[in-house]
Amino acid sequence: MxxxxxxxxxxxxxxxxxxxxxxxxxxxxxxxxxxxxxxxxxxxxxxxxxxxxxxxxxxxxxxxxxxxxxxxxxxxxxxxxxxxxxxxxxxxxxxxxxxxxxxxxxxxxxxxxxxxxxxxxxxxxxxxxVPLAQTLPDTRFSFDGINFSSVFAAIEHYGKAMALDKSFLSGIVAIIGKQRFGYAIRLARLHLVSDAATKRQVIRELLQDQSTAS
Ligand SMILES: [Zn+2]
Incomplete structure (x- = not known):
């Protein structure tokens, strides 16, 4: 059928x-x-x-x-x-x-x-x-006691809340995974005042770590 x-x-x-x-x-x-x-x-x-x-x-x-x-x-x-x-x-x-x-x-x-x-x-x-009943996409992500609709919402939130570079933060999360969101935040905070070249270097190193780990 x-x-x-x-x-x-x-x-x-x-x-x-x-x-x-x-x-x-x-x-x-x-x-x-x-x-x-x-x-x-x-x-x-x-x-x-x-x-x-x-x-x-x-x-x-x-x-x-x-x-x-x-x-x-x-x-x-x-x-x-x-x-x-x-x-x-x-x-x-x-x-x-x-x-x-x-x-x-x-x-x-x-x-x-x-x-x-x-x-x-x-x-x-x-x-x-006929529009189908909207079931909310269940992409919820919770971190530090806050339930977010998704990991993207969490990145938005922390980006704003801590004045972090959101694309840098989401890049880190994309590489190390949302399970290590706390580490991603710490890393992004550490590079709060770093320039773009330094941030790209951090991303490169994370990628290298990933490929040697896997
Ligand atoms: Zn496709």
Whole structure:
């Protein structure tokens, strides 16, 4: 039995509901009874569909959060390009070796694709013109006794509350994981007055630590 396909706004036809990449596949979500929405099918690229299949969780919204987290982990190095470099620095860098020259040509493009895929918000779930009951995405994250709707909300909060560099903080969290959020905050505080080059150096070192640890 095929599942009903979600209504698709014209401007995003043939795009993945999870990440916004062009796609020609569908992901069938068989909703558990407590999902708060019926079973349905959404357009998906192969990568997101495969990730979604592994972690259906309790609703399509939760499933999407898991897909985004998985994409973020998979593309952490691409995402870090935007923290390691500015577009101009990258264009002007004088790479002599061939490997780095090809990195220079593709890096910013890879960074922008990864960023756009993580940030793509999808579109509201509507079946035959009827909006589905909004079940809140369960992306809650709690730290230091505060429950946040998501780790992004927590970064926003601490960024504002402690006047931290939010993109630096989110870069650290993306690399070391939200389980070590407290350490990420301490590190960001430590570099409260550091310049951009120092922060990029910190990110580079964290990435190196990650790759030697794994
Ligand atoms: Zn996708």
């Amino acid at each position: 095929s599942l009903p396909l979600v209504d698709i706004p014209f401007e995003v036809r043939h795009h993945c509901w999870f990440c916004g990449e062009p796609c020609n596949l569908q992901f069938d979500y068989h909703a558990p009874t407590h999902a708060g929405h019926p079973s349905l099918s959404v357009p998906a690229c192969k990568e997101c569909r495969d990730l979604a299949k592994i972690q259906p969780l309790t609703s399509l919204y939760e499933c999407r959060t898991a897909v985004k987290d998985a994409l973020m982990r998979r593309y952490v190095k691409h995402l870090a390009i935007g923290l390691n470099w500015t577009k101009e620095e990258l264009e002007q860098a004088d790479f002599t070796c061939k490997t780095l020259q090809s990195f220079q040509r593709s890096a910013w493009f890879m960074y922008e694709i990864a960023k756009d895929r993580i940030n793509f918000a999808g579109w509201p779930l509507v079946l035959d013109g």
